[in-house]
Amino acid sequence: MAETFPQLLIERVHEFGNAEALREKDYGIWQSITWNEYLNHVRNFCQGLVYLGLTPDDTVAIIGDNRPEWIYAELAAQAAGAKSIGIYQDAVVKEMVYIVTHAQVKFIVVEDQEQVDKILEMWDELQGVEKVIYYDPKGLRNYTEKFLMYFPDVETLGEAFAAENPDWFEQKVAEGKADDVAILAATSGTTGNPKLAMITHRNLVSMGRNLMQIDPLNPDDRFVSFLPMAWIGEQMMSFACSLQKGFTLNFPEEPETALANIREIGPHSMFSPPRIWENLVSQVMVKMEDSSKLKKRLYDWAMGVGYEMADIRFRKEEASRSMKWKYKLADWLIFVAIKDHLGLRHLKRAYTGGAALGPDVFRFFHALGVNLKQIYGQTEASGISVLHRDGDIKFQTVGTPVIGTAVKIAENGEILLKSDSIFAGYYNNPEATAESLEDGWLLSGDAGYFDEDGHLIVIDRAKDVMTLHDGTKFSPQFIENKLKFSPYVKEAVVFGGDWPFVTAMINIDMENTGKWAENRQIAYTTYTDLAQKNEVYELVRNQVEAANSDLPPAARVRRFLLLHKELDADDAELTRTRKVRRRFVAQRYDDIISALYSQNDHLDVETVITYQDGRTATLQTRLHIETLNGRSQGETGGR
Numbered sequence: 001m002a003e004t005f006p007q008l009l010i011e012r013v014h015e016f017g018n019a020e021a022l023r024e025k026d027y028g029i030w031q032s033i034t035w036n037e038y039l040n041h042v043r044n045f046c047q048g049l050v051y052l053g054l055t056p057d058d059t060v061a062i063i064g065d066n067r068p069e070w071i072y073a074e075l076a077a078q079a080a081g082a083k084s085i086g087i088y089q090d091a092v093v094k095e096m097v098y099i100v101t102h103a104q105v106k107f108i109v110v111e112d113q114e115q116v117d118k119i120l121e122m123w124d125e126l127q128g129v130e131k132v133i134y135y136d137p138k139g140l141r142n143y144t145e146k147f148l149m150y151f152p153d154v155e156t157l158g159e160a161f162a163a164e165n166p167d168w169f170e171q172k173v174a175e176g177k178a179d180d181v182a183i184l185a186a187t188s189g190t191t192g193n194p195k196l197a198m199i200t201h202r203n204l205v206s207m208g209r210n211l212m213q214i215d216p217l218n219p220d221d222r223f224v225s226f227l228p229m230a231w232i233g234e235q236m237m238s239f240a241c242s243l244q245k246g247f248t249l250n251f252p253e254e255p256e257t258a259l260a261n262i263r264e265i266g267p268h269s270m271f272s273p274p275r276i277w278e279n280l281v282s283q284v285m286v287k288m289e290d291s292s293k294l295k296k297r298l299y300d301w302a303m304g305v306g307y308e309m310a311d312i313r314f315r316k317e318e319a320s321r322s323m324k325w326k327y328k329l330a331d332w333l334i335f336v337a338i339k340d341h342l343g344l345r346h347l348k349r350a351y352t353g354g355a356a357l358g359p360d361v362f363r364f365f366h367a368l369g370v371n372l373k374q375i376y377g378q379t380e381a382s383g384i385s386v387l388h389r390d391g392d393i394k395f396q397t398v399g400t401p402v403i404g405t406a407v408k409i410a411e412n413g414e415i416l417l418k419s420d421s422i423f424a425g426y427y428n429n430p431e432a433t434a435e436s437l438e439d440g441w442l443l444s445g446d447a448g449y450f451d452e453d454g455h456l457i458v459i460d461r462a463k464d465v466m467t468l469h470d471g472t473k474f475s476p477q478f479i480e481n482k483l484k485f486s487p488y489v490k491e492a493v494v495f496g497g498d499w500p501f502v503t504a505m506i507n508i509d510m511e512n513t514g515k516w517a518e519n520r521q522i523a524y525t526t527y528t529d530l531a532q533k534n535e536v537y538e539l540v541r542n543q544v545e546a547a548n549s550d551l552p553p554a555a556r557v558r559r560f561l562l563l564h565k566e567l568d569a570d571d572a573e574l575t576r577t578r579k580v581r582r583r584f585v586a587q588r589y590d591d592i593i594s595a596l597y598s599q600n601d602h603l604d605v606e607t608v609i610t611y612q613d614g615r616t617a618t619l620q621t622r623l624h625i626e627t628l629n630g631r632s633q634g635e636t637g638g639r
Contacts, residue, residue: 009042013035025253044158051160063086063091066229083184088228208243215348215390225249233273263341274352374399376458486540541560563623
């Protein structure tokens with residue numbers, strides 16, 4: 001039985017041979033790659049790397065968009081007994097230096113000139129890197145650095161290696177063991193530099209097998225690989241599941257065309273973090289804003305029917321005959337068109353994970369008839385530990401443990417996990433490993449509990465759960481997700497634990513809010529200018545009041561402001577998976593937080609901006625602070 005990814009690849013080649021394995025859209029045309037061609041690329045690139053000096057102790061870093069070459073490079077490293085690490089393609093130089101150095105990388109495989117230029121910028125800071133291999137040569141013709149190599153040239157070296165060592169590849173793959181480290185996966189790094197989790201073949205293969213037992217996919221099912229392969233969720237689907245089931249992976253032409261390509265493909269399965277689902281909801285809401293009155297009325301009626309049907313299904317009740325007919329009509333009139341436009345029409349199942357998804361977004365998709373399911377897991381658990389089952393979905397929960405996974409709640413409320421998918425530890429960091437693993441149990445760092453049906457409810461990161469002065473416990477993330485259901489709110493950071501009431505710092509969605517302003521002939525110049533318009537404050541105030549309406553009084557947002565800039569991963573305010581680095585944000589914007597709890601209705605801030613040529617400028621902005629009704633005068637004050 002195959003134990004490693006390369007062994008699974010050979011197994012699928014014997015099963016499917018010249019059937020389609022990979023598809024990539026290039027110059028507007030879908031190009032197919034068979035399983036035999038897939039294996040040949042992996043074999044040649046593996047042998048080329050070994051010819052250049054790759055050993056089982058080495059690490060290969062891969063940076064770029066989702067392309068067949070990423071797949072080849074990862075499997076090639078593993079076939080040689082080595083390991084790979086994925087780096088997010090939008091990582092800045094400082095992040096890349098940290099990961100490449102910490103992972104002791106010997107070869108870096110990159111996509112294009114942009115990534116090569118980043119490597120050149122940090123080359124003097126890198127130790128141990130011998131070759132940088134690129135697979136898109138555009139713009140690189142005149143680069144003369146000796147450490148640069150073209151991907152096909154490495155494959156040519158591999159062919160020459162095979163001529164002298166004809167059986168080497170198959171023998172080497174056969175030597176692979178389940179407990180060999182397959183990848184190093186960088187954690188999200190919400191509290192500092194990311195740690196590198198050692199994920200073995202056993203971890204990933206068992207996770208893929210367990211998921212496919214619960215929600216099976218067939219070889220003829222369609223899947224679009226569009227999320228960064230550095231993310232554990234994409235590793236699970238594009239490697240662990242596809243190599244076991246043999247379904248075709250489809251790669252978008254460009255990241256910007258991903259949603260359009262999804263509409264073309266019409267996938268049967270889709271796994272995305274909350275930001276993708278939130279963006280899709282925003283698309284629908286904004287388009288409906290521009291629709292005719294008749295279409296708006298039809299939409300509102302259909303969504304009312306959809307929500308009613310979704311709630312019936314959540315309660316596991318049988319809908320009445322009239323309800324079924326109404327839903328069928330709503331589906332025919334409205335839902336089919338929306339799902340078709342979003343590329344969701346053929347979905348058997350859809351998953352959300354990586355962070356909590358707001359209940360409003362969750363109910364929205366179930367109203368449309370999209371079988372969206374919450375998963376709970378983390379990098380150290382190879383992606384999934386808990387999952388909703390078909391027909392047993394409760395949007396307040398994350399489901400029940402997957403096959404082979406044990407979950408228990410510690411005395412302090414922390415969620416503990418144990419399975420074959422739990423990682424082997426952090427690379428070169430035994431102290432952090434000891435803090436995360438205890439007698440085989442993974443200490444998740446999340447607070448949660450089981451409900452009466454055995455469903456796991458995740459409250460928040462244990463360190464982020466806040467207690468107000470009146471003793472009320474609340475989850476900032478829950479409130480933030482309710483705020484982000486609005487198409488005009490892109491990001492929200494909620495405060496309150498050390499303060500007498502709850503406040504929020506909000507990023508508007510530039511595209512949707514800008515379109516809203518243009519439709520009302522509200523002139524603006526920049527993001528900062530738009531965010532401080534009185535009309536925009538009124539718009540967002542209505543969204544905050546809507547989110548407050550079903551929150552306990554003590555957990556309602558009492559004061560908020562619209563931030564003058566977007567929170568950005570490049571500024572270390574967000575992780576690469578768009579999770580807020582809450583502690584860092586609280587430190588950076590300490591003056592804003594203090595102002596939210598003062599009696600002032602504004603705050604003057606200075607922002608230093610850096611132009612591409614290195615020049616800097618200081619901008620001064622006055623931020624308005626909005627106070628909602630219901631706060632008594634005595635509720636202001638300091639910590």
